[in-house]
Amino acid sequence: MDYKDYEVIVGLEVHAELSTESKIYCSCRNKFGVEVNTECCPICMGMPGTLPTLNQKVVEYAVKMGHALNCTIHNVCKQDRKNYFYPDLPKAYQISQFDIPLCEHGYLDVLVEEDGTVREKRIGITRIHIEEDAGKLLHDESFAGSLVDFNRCGVPLIEIVSEPDMRSSAEAKAYLETIKSVLQYLDISDCKMQEGSIRCDVNVSVRKKGETKFGTRCEMKNVNTFSGAMRAIDFEAQRQIAVLEQGGIIEQETRRWDDAKGESIPLRSKEDAQDYRYFPEPDLLTIVLDDAYVENLKRQIPELPNKKTARFMKEYGLTYGDALLLVESPEKSVLFEQAAASKKASPKGICNWILGDITRVMNETGKTIADTKLTPEKLAYLVECIESGKISNTSGKVVFEIILNEDKNIDEIIKEKNLAQISDASALNAIVEEVIKNNQKSIDDYRGGKTNALGFLVGQCMKASKGQGNPAKMKELLLEYIDKQ
Amino acid sequence: MKLYEMTASELSGQLKEKKISARELTEAVFARIDETESDIGAYITLNRETALKQADAVDQKRAAGEPLSPLAGIPVGIKDNICTKGMLTTCASRMLENFVPPYNATVMDKLAADDIVITGKLNMDEFAMGSSTETSYFKQTKNPADLTRVPGGSSGGSAAAVAAGEAVLALGSDTGGSIRQPSSFCGVVGLKPTYGSVSRYGLVAFASSLDQIGPIGKSVRDVAMLYSAICGPDKMDATSVRKIYPDFTRSLGKGISGLKLGLPKEYFGLGIDSETKNAVLAAAKLFEQNGAVVKEVSLPSTDYALSAYYIIASAEASSNLARFDGVKYGYRTPQYENLTEMYEKTRSEGFGTEVKRRILLGTFVLSSGYYDAYYKRAKLLQKRIAAEFASAFADCDLLLTPTTPGTAFKLGENTDDPLKMYAGDICTVTVNIAGLPALSIPCGTDSKGLPVGMQLIGAKFSEEQLLNAADWYESAAGLRAE
Numbered sequence: 001m002d003y004k005d006y007e008v009i010v011g012l013e014v015h016a017e018l019s020t021e022s023k024i025y026c027s028c029r030n031k032f033g034v035e036v037n038t039e040c041c042p043i044c045m046g047m048p049g050t051l052p053t054l055n056q057k058v059v060e061y062a063v064k065m066g067h068a069l070n071c072t073i074h075n076v077c078k079q080d081r082k083n084y085f086y087p088d089l090p091k092a093y094q095i096s097q098f099d100i101p102l103c104e105h106g107y108l109d110v111l112v113e114e115d116g117t118v119r120e121k122r123i124g125i126t127r128i129h130i131e132e133d134a135g136k137l138l139h140d141e142s143f144a145g146s147l148v149d150f151n152r153c154g155v156p157l158i159e160i161v162s163e164p165d166m167r168s169s170a171e172a173k174a175y176l177e178t179i180k181s182v183l184q185y186l187d188i189s190d191c192k193m194q195e196g197s198i199r200c201d202v203n204v205s206v207r208k209k210g211e212t213k214f215g216t217r218c219e220m221k222n223v224n225t226f227s228g229a230m231r232a233i234d235f236e237a238q239r240q241i242a243v244l245e246q247g248g249i250i251e252q253e254t255r256r257w258d259d260a261k262g263e264s265i266p267l268r269s270k271e272d273a274q275d276y277r278y279f280p281e282p283d284l285l286t287i288v289l290d291d292a293y294v295e296n297l298k299r300q301i302p303e304l305p306n307k308k309t310a311r312f313m314k315e316y317g318l319t320y321g322d323a324l325l326l327v328e329s330p331e332k333s334v335l336f337e338q339a340a341a342s343k344k345a346s347p348k349g350i351c352n353w354i355l356g357d358i359t360r361v362m363n364e365t366g367k368t369i370a371d372t373k374l375t376p377e378k379l380a381y382l383v384e385c386i387e388s389g390k391i392s393n394t395s396g397k398v399v400f401e402i403i404l405n406e407d408k409n410i411d412e413i414i415k416e417k418n419l420a421q422i423s424d425a426s427a428l429n430a431i432v433e434e435v436i437k438n439n440q441k442s443i444d445d446y447r448g449g450k451t452n453a454l455g456f457l458v459g460q461c462m463k464a465s466k467g468q469g470n471p472a473k474m475k476e477l478l479l480e481y482i483d484k485q
Numbered sequence: 486m487k488l489y490e491m492t493a494s495e496l497s498g499q500l501k502e503k504k505i506s507a508r509e510l511t512e513a514v515f516a517r518i519d520e521t522e523s524d525i526g527a528y529i530t531l532n533r534e535t536a537l538k539q540a541d542a543v544d545q546k547r548a549a550g551e552p553l554s555p556l557a558g559i560p561v562g563i564k565d566n567i568c569t570k571g572m573l574t575t576c577a578s579r580m581l582e583n584f585v586p587p588y589n590a591t592v593m594d595k596l597a598a599d600d601i602v603i604t605g606k607l608n609m610d611e612f613a614m615g616s617s618t619e620t621s622y623f624k625q626t627k628n629p630a631d632l633t634r635v636p637g638g639s640s641g642g643s644a645a646a647v648a649a650g651e652a653v654l655a656l657g658s659d660t661g662g663s664i665r666q667p668s669s670f671c672g673v674v675g676l677k678p679t680y681g682s683v684s685r686y687g688l689v690a691f692a693s694s695l696d697q698i699g700p701i702g703k704s705v706r707d708v709a710m711l712y713s714a715i716c717g718p719d720k721m722d723a724t725s726v727r728k729i730y731p732d733f734t735r736s737l738g739k740g741i742s743g744l745k746l747g748l749p750k751e752y753f754g755l756g757i758d759s760e761t762k763n764a765v766l767a768a769a770k771l772f773e774q775n776g777a778v779v780k781e782v783s784l785p786s787t788d789y790a791l792s793a794y795y796i797i798a799s800a801e802a803s804s805n806l807a808r809f810d811g812v813k814y815g816y817r818t819p820q821y822e823n824l825t826e827m828y829e830k831t832r833s834e835g836f837g838t839e840v841k842r843r844i845l846l847g848t849f850v851l852s853s854g855y856y857d858a859y860y861k862r863a864k865l866l867q868k869r870i871a872a873e874f875a876s877a878f879a880d881c882d883l884l885l886t887p888t889t890p891g892t893a894f895k896l897g898e899n900t901d902d903p904l905k906m907y908a909g910d911i912c913t914v915t916v917n918i919a920g921l922p923a924l925s926i927p928c929g930t931d932s933k934g935l936p937v938g939m940q941l942i943g944a945k946f947s948e949e950q951l952l953n954a955a956d957w958y959e960s961a962a963g964l965r966a967e
C-alpha cells in the first residue's frame with residue numbers, strides 16, 4: 001500500500017458556544033462551571049406550555065461571524081425543529097436551522113505551514129446557522145442510573161460547516177485554529193476547549209490522486225481538541241486507504257473518535273441514520289433583518305487574524321511562527337503594534353519580549369495585559385534601553401517586573417536601582433584588572449585553547465560590576481588584556 | 486334566579502353594588518357543583534378552599550374601597566391544559582396525572598391580577614385531541630342538555646361547566662374547534678380569538694401554530710369581558726401580536742345596520758344536518774330583516790381543509806408531545822431494562838389511543854420522503870385557504886356558518902370511528918388554519934331539544950365587530966332576558 005498515491009479530503013463542522021450574557025431562548029445566564037441545575041428554568045428545561053423567545057444578541061454574533069467568513073447573510077430566515085430523543089434534550093427536539101441558515105456561501109483564507117513553508121489556502125464555508133445546545137449527562141458511581149445537568153440547555157451555538165476543501169490534517173488544523181482566532185477576535189466565544197466551547201465533527205474521505213470524484217465519507221464525532229482532530233483525520237485516512245487497498249469499499253457511517261486509544265469505532269451506519277423530521281419551529285417568528293443592521297455589523301468587523309498574520313510577516317519581518325503566536329491573542333497583537341509604532345525599538349525585540357516574559361507572566365498568573373500596569377510605550381522604551389545598551393538584558397528583567405506592577409517611569413527605576421549599564425572603558429578597567437588578577441588560571445586555560453574560559457571571566461566581571469557592566473565591552477577589554485600579554 | 490344561573494356581567498354589577506359578596510357567589514357555585522357534578526363530571530380538580538380564600542380577599546378589597554376589575558370575584562373554571570402554578574395541570578392524561586407546574590400561564594397571571602376566583606381545572610380530551618371529551622384519561626363529561634350525550638370537545642368540561650352553572654365563566658383552548666364545538670353542543674357562547682391575540686405561554690401545546698386560549702360564557706357580553714381580560718401582547722410568546730387591544734365590552738350595542746354578512750355555500754352542503762342548516766339560515770334571515778346585507782360566498786378549498794388540518798396539527802403535536810418521555814416529569818413506566826425501553830413503555834402506557842394515533846400520523850407526515858407529499862402540501866393549502874378567506878372578507882364583514890354539522894351525539898357513538906369523529910370538525914378547522922377569530926353562539930334547538938350553534942367568522946383582529954354582531958343577534962333572537 002502506498003499512502004502517497006492517495007489524497008485525503010476533509011470537511012469540518014465546528015460548533016462554537018457564543019458568549020452572550022443569557023441563553024438563546026430564555027433569560028437564564030449563559031455561564032459555565034456553576035452548580036448543576038442552578039442555571040435553568042422551565043423554558044430551557046422544556047416544561048409543558050413554556051415557549052422560546054429568541055435572544056437578539058445570538059443573531060448579532062452569528063451575523064458577525066458570517067461577515068468575518070465572507071458569507072451571504074440571509075436577511076430573512078427561519079428556525080426549525082430537529083426532532084430526536086435523548087435524555088439531555090428536554091424538549092426532545094433541538095431548535096436549529098435547516099434549509100435556510102443565517103449565513104451561507106463564504107470562505108476563509110488560512111495560512112498552512114507544511115514542510116517548513118507557509119502558504120495561503122482558501123477554505124469554502126458552506127453555512128453558519130444558530131441553534132441551542134443540549135444538557136449534559138453525568139454518570140456518578142454512587143448512583144445506578146445517569147443524571148442530567150440542564151445548565152447547558154439553551155446555551156447558544158453557531159455551527160460552521162466547511163466545504164470538503166482540506167487536503168491534509170495540517171490544513172484542517174490551520175482551519176480550526178483560524179476559526180478559533182476569528183471567534184476570539186470578534187469576541188463572540190470564550191473558545192475554551194477544555195470547557196467544550198468549541199467542538200467539531202470531522203468528515204473524511206480518500207481518493208486516488210488524479211480522481212475527480214469524492215470517495216465515500218465517514219463522519220467522526222467526539223473530537224474535542226485540534227490535535228485530536230489531526231490524529232482522527234490521519235487515523236481515518238489510513239484506515240480507509242487500508243480498506244481500499246485490500247479491495248474493500250468504504251461504507252458511509254458515523255464513527256466515534258476515542259482520543260485516548262487513538263482510534264475511531266463505528267457508531268452507526270447510513271441505514272441507521274436518524275430521521276430528524278425537521279420542520280419550521282411554529283413557536284418562533286421568521287427572522288427578518290434590515291439591511292442597515294446587517295451592514296452596520298459588517299463595519300464592526302476588525303482586521304481578522306489570518307490577514308493580520310500575513311501583514312505582520314510582511315510589514316515587520318516577523319517569522320510565521322512569531323506572527324502566528326502574536327496574532328493568536330488580540331491583546332498581544334495590539335500591544336505589539338502599538339509598541340512597534342515607536343520605531344525606536346526593533347519589532348523583533350518587542351515580539352521576543354511579548355512571546356517570552358510577558359506570555360510567561362500571563363500564563364503563570366492568569367492575568368491579561370490589561371490587568372497589569374504595562375503599557376505599549378513602556379514596553380517599547382524598555383526594549384529600546386536594552387537595544388541601545390543603556391541597560392543590560394538582566395537589568396531589563398528587573399525593570400520589567402517593576403513596570404508590570406507599578407506605574408513608574410523607567411528612567412527613574414534605572415536611576416533608583418542603579419541599573420544603568422556601564423560601558424565606559426575607564427570605569428570598567430579597574431573591574432577587569434581585578435578579575436584578571438584573581439583568575440590567572442582561567443586566563444592560562446583560555447590561552448591553552450579552552451575558549452569557554454572567556455565566558456567564565458566575563459561572568460566574573462559582571463558579578464564584580466554588580467550586573468551593571470556592559471558584558472560586550474568587558475569582553476572586549478578582557479581580550480585586549482590577554483592579547484597584550 | 487339562582488346566582489349560578491346569572492351571567493358574569495349581571496353578577497359583576499351585583500358584586501359592585503355589594504348586593505352579594507364574592508364569598509356568597511363562590512359558595513353558590515360550589516353548592517351547584519355539589520349538586521350536579523356527579524352527573525356532569527366537568528372537573529378534574531376542584532379548588533374549593535383556595536377559591537373561598539380568593540373570594541374573601543376580593544370582599545376585603547371591596548370593603549376597603551380598592552378599585553377592582555369587573556371580573557373581581559367571578560368564579561371561573563380553567564381547562565386543564567392551562568398551567569396553574571401549584572395546582573395540578575393534567576391535560577386529562579395519565580402522562581401528567583401528578584404534574585404540578587411551578588409557573589403560571591400568562592393568562593392565569595392576568596386573571597390573578599383581575600382578582601378572579603378559580604373554581605378548578607376542567608375536563609377535556611387528552612391533550613386537547615378529540616371532539617367529545619371522551620379521550621380524557623380520568624372521566625367522562627356529560628352534556629347538561631342531555632346526560633346521554635357528549636358535551637363536545639376538546640373543551641367539553643369548560644362548556645359543560647358553564648352550561649350547568651358549575652362555573653360562571655371558563656377558559657378553553659381551540660386548535661380546530663375545541664372552544665366553539667362544545668359551546669355549540671352545550672348551548673353556550675365561545676370565542677376562538679385571532680391567533681396571536683392571547684398569549685400561549687403556559688398553554689400545554691397541541692399544535693403551536695393553531696392553538697389559542699379563549700373564553701366560554703353564558704352570553705356574548707360575558708365572553709367579551711373575559712376576552713378583554715386575557716388578550717394582549719406577551720414578551721414570553723414570540724407569536725403574540727403587539728398591538729393595542731380595547732375593552733371589548735365597549736364595542737357592543739352598536740347595531741348591525743349595513744353589516745355585510747357572507748354565507749359560504751360550502752358550509753351548507755353535504756353532511757350538514759337539515760335542522761342545523763335551517764336554524765342558521767333563520768338567523769341569517771333575522772340579520773337581513775334588520776338591515777344587514779346577506780350574500781352567498783364561496784370558499785372552494787374548504788373540502789381540503791380537514792386533511793390539511795389533521796396533517797399540520799398532528800405534525801406539530803408529534804413534536805410538541807415528544808417531551809413527555811419519562812425523564813423529567815410526569816409518568817414513567819415502573820419497569821424497564823434500558824433507555825429505549827423506558828421511552829417506549831412510558832409513552833405507550835402514558836398516552837391514550839387517540840393521542841398515540843395523532844403522534845404516529847404526525848411522525849409519518851414529517852418523515853423524510855413523505856414531508857413534501859404531506860406536510861409541505863398541507864402548508865400550501867393553508868396559504869390557499871387563508872387567501873380565500875381574505876378575498877371573502879374583501880366583500881363581507883363577517884361570515885355565518887353552522888358551528889357543527891349536527892347537534893351533540895350520543896356518548897360512545899363515534900369513539901370507534903375516528904374519521905367520522907374528525908368529520909365533525911369540518912366547519913371549525915378552517916378558522917384555525919387561517920388564524921381568524923370566530924365565535925359560536927346558540928341559534929335555537931333541534932327537534933330533540935338539543936342546542937344548535939352558529940358560527941360567526943371575522944377577519945383577523947375583527948373581534949369588536951364579531952362580538953357586536955353576536956351580541957345584537959343574542960338580543961334580537963330573544964336569547965336573553967333584557
